[in-house]
Amino acid sequence: MSEALTTTAGRQFVTFWVDGEMFGVPLAEVQEIIRMPGVVHVPMAPSSLEGIANLRGAVLPVTSLRRLFGMTEAEHNDATRVVVLNRGALSGFVVDRMASVISPEGDEIEPAEAIGSAVSSDLLQGMIKRDQRMIMLLDPASLGVRGALQTERRQTGGAAATEVAQGTATAAVTRTDRELQLVSFEVAGQEYAFPIADVQEIVQVPPRISMVPRSDVHVIGVMTLRNRLLPLVSLRSMFGMPQPALAEHNRIVVVSVGRNRGGEEIASVGIVMDAVKEVLRVSLSLVDAVPPLLSRSGHAADLESICRLEDGRRLVTILSAQKMFAGADFSGIAAEAATVQAEGDGRVAQAETEAVDEEEQFVVFRLSNEEYGVPIGAVQEIVRVPDELTRVPRTPDFMEGVVNLRGVVLPVVDQRRRFALPDMARNDRQRIMVLMVGHARTGFIVDSVVEVLKVPRSTIGPAPHLSEQQRLLIDRVANLERQKRMLLLLQPERLLSVDEQRSVEAL
Known part of the structure; x- marks a missing residue:
């Protein structure tokens, strides 16, 4: 008997069913067995990978054994389970249903090579013949993400990965004095914008907003944003427009507003907008001062300037957060909200005592469901x-x-096609994100731009190594456990291979 089979004898194995066949893995290497979790699909990953999931704050790659073994696909059901192995790194494997735990004797085990099987012997430690049934003992070392990937490549004759750019991206084009960068939004069918330097981030509307009594009509309330209270105001109410109930499409633009009446620095105020539109770079020659007649009346006094786009057919009103909130004492609003919460139900939305994490800021976009x-x-x-x-x-x-x-001339890449996702018909939510890749500005079509988000570095970890292309392109994952979200963090400079960058530069 081989050394591997000798060490196998006397050990316990967890057994399970996959497409009518029974398999086993060493019990000592099984961390737990869970129901099928929600997964995030990763582009450029092996075809056997279902996706990655959140397992109590850890990123868990989930592989389909049916796909890995070349078996027929089947829908998941109540019996479906994921067997989680831990060999220094977590790996989950989808099985049809669990069987039992067995303790084979040495004479029950035979070498995998001695018995014909639809499963590659590279994945097996041995075979057990018991009760007219064959139980295939899987090798956990081969089942690890890298081992499974190598096996899949051998089985499919794996084509060489596309060459991916290794160099660091050239620094982004420096903004000149003749150009202004804006973030634009829509409110009641009109387009407004803030200078990008004033925008801290853009976030979704939270499920809970605390109301504040005795506040101005345009103050919606406060929300908790990463351990601090953020006052929320409605631009519609400020400008005398009707304020419908908040919906999924609404976004909160977090802006810097200067100092309060006591001279203390105020970090931010959230302004509720109908929807995010674009990030614009416009020539200062297209920006005009607000006409004097307008600047002397109503909310127009809060306007900074007006931008003329598309030969004047599109007007974007540029707002000034400092003008809009001059003299506003938002620290009083936050204190009032905390007092009301404490008196009401004891749930005080206040900054937690621990230090705030260092953060990184990302533009979040959506492709398909990810x-x-x-x-x-x-x-x-x-x-x-x-x-x-x-x-x-x-x-x-x-x-x-x-x-x-x-x-x-801006070359444009269909990012869905780049990631081998199904095509989508053009719609109003799609956007072109302009990035610097190599030495060329390149546009990437995405399904929608969700928000600008500050992500604590403590939530960011390395992405599982699923394929060489994926490793170079998606090297990190932000696991936002409280929000039940997982962000795949891209390296923009590696969105195109070296050869592809040359083709784009030639355009």
């Missing part, structure tokens, strides 16, 4: 997808074409 993040510093602008793009012959399939962006 959320991705890119560092905010890498995003040059975000624009709408035009009705027509100019197709360029003899370019890669994922190249959608080129557009004229303020007199500059």
Whole structure:
């Protein structure tokens, strides 16, 4: 008997069923057995990977044994389980249903090579013949993510991975004195914007907003944002517009507002907008001062300037947070909210005593059902997808074409096609994110831009090594356990391979 089989004798095995076949893994290496969790699908990963899941704060790669073994796909049901192995790193494997725990004797075990099987012997430690049944003992070392990936490559004749750029991206184009960068939003069908330097982040509407008595009509209340109270105001109410109930499409723009009446620095105020539109770079020649007649009346006194786009057919009103909230004492609003909560039900939304984590800021976008993040510093602008793009012959399939962006030719990549996702019909939520890749500005079409988010570094960890392409492109994962979200963090400079970058630069 081989050394591997000798050490197998006398050990206990957890057994389970996959497509009518029984398999076993050493009990000592099974951390736990869980129901099928919700998973985040990872592009450029092995086809056998179901996705990655959150297991009590840890990132768990979940692999389908049916796919890994080349068996017929089957829908998950109440009997489906994930067997979690721990060999220094967690790995989960989807099985049809659990069987039992067995303790085979040495004479029951035979070498895997001696018996024909649909499963590659590279994945097996041995075989047990018991009660007219064959139980295949899987090798945990081969079942690890890297081992399973290597096995899958051998089984499929794995094509070499596309060359991915190794160099660091060239620094983003420096903003000139003749250019202004804005974040634009929609409110009641009108377009407004703040200078990007005033915008700290953009977040979704929380499930709980605490009301504040005796406050101005435009103050909605306060929310807790990473251990601090954030006052919320409605731009609709400030400008005398009707304020409907908040919905999923609403976004909260967190802006810096200067100092309160006591001269103390105020970190931020959240302004509720109908929807996020774009991140714009505009020439100062297109920005005009507010007409004197307007600037002397009503809420127009809060306006900074007006931007003329598309030959004047599109006007964007630029707001000034400092003007809008001059003299507002938001610290009083926060204190009032905390007092009311304490008197009401004892749930005081106040800053926690522990120090706030260091954070990184990302632009979060959606593709299919998953959320991705890119560092905010890498995003040059975000624009709408035009009705027509100019197709360029003899370019890669994922190249959608080129557009004229303020007199500059911008190559545009369909990111769904790049990640081998099903095509989607053009719609109003799609955006082009303009990033610097190599030496060329490149646009990437995404399903929607969700928010600008500050992510505590304590929630960011390395992504599982699922494939070489994935490792270079998606090297980290933000596991936001409290929000039940997982963000795949991209390295923008590696969105295109070296050869692909050359093709884009040639355009």
